[in-house]
Amino acid sequence: MSKKPVRVAVTGAAGQIGYALLFRIASGEMLGKDQPVILQLLEIPDEKAQNALKGVIMELEDCAFPLLAGIEAHSDPMTAFKDTDYALLVGARPRGPGMERADLLAANAQIFTVQGKALNAVASRNVRVLVVGNPANTNAYIAMKSAPDLPAKNFTAMLRLDHNRAASQIAAKTGKAVGSIEKLAVWGNHSPTMYADYRNATIDGQSVKDLINDEQWNREVFLPTVGKRGAAIIAARGLSSAASAANAAIDHMRDWALGTNGKWVTMGIPSGGEYGIPKEVMFGYPVTCEGGEYKIVQGIEIDAFSQECINKTLKELTDEQDGVKHLL
Numbered sequence: 001m002s003k004k005p006v007r008v009a010v011t012g013a014a015g016q017i018g019y020a021l022l023f024r025i026a027s028g029e030m031l032g033k034d035q036p037v038i039l040q041l042l043e044i045p046d047e048k049a050q051n052a053l054k055g056v057i058m059e060l061e062d063c064a065f066p067l068l069a070g071i072e073a074h075s076d077p078m079t080a081f082k083d084t085d086y087a088l089l090v091g092a093r094p095r096g097p098g099m100e101r102a103d104l105l106a107a108n109a110q111i112f113t114v115q116g117k118a119l120n121a122v123a124s125r126n127v128r129v130l131v132v133g134n135p136a137n138t139n140a141y142i143a144m145k146s147a148p149d150l151p152a153k154n155f156t157a158m159l160r161l162d163h164n165r166a167a168s169q170i171a172a173k174t175g176k177a178v179g180s181i182e183k184l185a186v187w188g189n190h191s192p193t194m195y196a197d198y199r200n201a202t203i204d205g206q207s208v209k210d211l212i213n214d215e216q217w218n219r220e221v222f223l224p225t226v227g228k229r230g231a232a233i234i235a236a237r238g239l240s241s242a243a244s245a246a247n248a249a250i251d252h253m254r255d256w257a258l259g260t261n262g263k264w265v266t267m268g269i270p271s272g273g274e275y276g277i278p279k280e281v282m283f284g285y286p287v288t289c290e291g292g293e294y295k296i297v298q299g300i301e302i303d304a305f306s307q308e309c310i311n312k313t314l315k316e317l318t319d320e321q322d323g324v325k326h327l328l
């Protein structure tokens with residue numbers, strides 16, 4: 001018997017990430033090749049954006065995806081989020097050259113109070129939310145705080161792009177297949193302060209740290225490369241990353257919904273106090289997923305350098321959080 005369709009809301013559906021994301025959700029890459037989906041797409045009421053959304057919908061129709069059980073266009077989050085089981089909050093202004101992601105806070109924060117409230121009012125009581133729009137951690141925090149009737153643990157921020165970038169740099173450095181890397185972690189904020197940590201990582205059972213054996217490369221090449229990758233893409237393309245961001249969103253939701261088989265992945269999630277991070281801070285942690293739930297990997301030793309990096313990214317996040325108090 002075929003499964004009942006689930007509802008997937010996507011905001012910013014006519015934007016660049018939306019265009020790289022929707023077709024993959026509709027083809028079953030996110031929730032499984034046996035899971036029908038109804039897409040509930042939100043764009044701003046502006047005529048140009050709504051027209052662009054119509055065009056995207058025509059293209060989705062023209063793909064004749066067998067799993068696509070319905071498509072809806074919306075300009076109001078109160079209708080877009082009705083009964084939704086998954087919500088991918090992508091719609092927000094991207095940064096341009098010379099900006100940091102935190103510079104977007106003033107422009108984007110308001111969106112996430114409105115959308116958090118709408119989710120609180122109309123979404124499925126177990127909706128799983130991924131915030132992609134930057135600054136992703138703080139926007140996810142705002143949405144979570146604006147939705148007091150929903151489980152706080154269901155609000156997450158996208159750190160998966162940083163995780164995938166770190167894996168790819170390690171694969172290039174070691175000459176090993178990217179898919180063979182296990183136990184990689186990215187801690188903290190989706191910003192240059194994030195701490196990509198391969199101290200526990202392995203490739204076919206061998207320690208990545210031993211294989212690389214170059215602490216200077218870690219500190220002076222690897223961490224800045226991963227941390228500043230978004231800016232490097234903006235400098236090269238003139239636009240912020242889109243296909244890799246959509247890919248990371250698919251990875252994040254797929255792993256959360258379908259499980260990781262014990263593999264570590266990184267998710268931005270509200271802290272429950274783990275590793276000394278104050279409760280509710282939306283922090284990148286290594287997790288495993290099973291049965292639709294994530295679990296923080298416990299017992300990782302935090303050495304002095306790691307603690308210094310974690311403190312730095314935490315400070316940035318708590319400062320961002322303080323800066324949005326008036327909205328909550």
Ligand code: NAD
Nearest residue numbers: 012014015016017091092093094132133134136158161245
């Ligand atoms: P884009 O400008 O191409 O598209 C954004 C779309 O969102 C536009 O169509 C716009 O009309 C729409 N939008 C704006 N406000 C909205 C609202 N209130 N409700 C619904 N739709 C709204 O931008 P993009 O390249 O798709 O990037 C979207 C966001 O994702 C940016 O904030 C960007 O910085 C962020 N991003 C995050 C990551 C990450 O790893 N977390 C990676 C890449 C990009």
Ligand code: LMR
Nearest residue numbers: 095101134230231240241
């Ligand atoms: C990225 O990491 O590519 C995105 O967050 C976009 C940006 O502004 O860097």
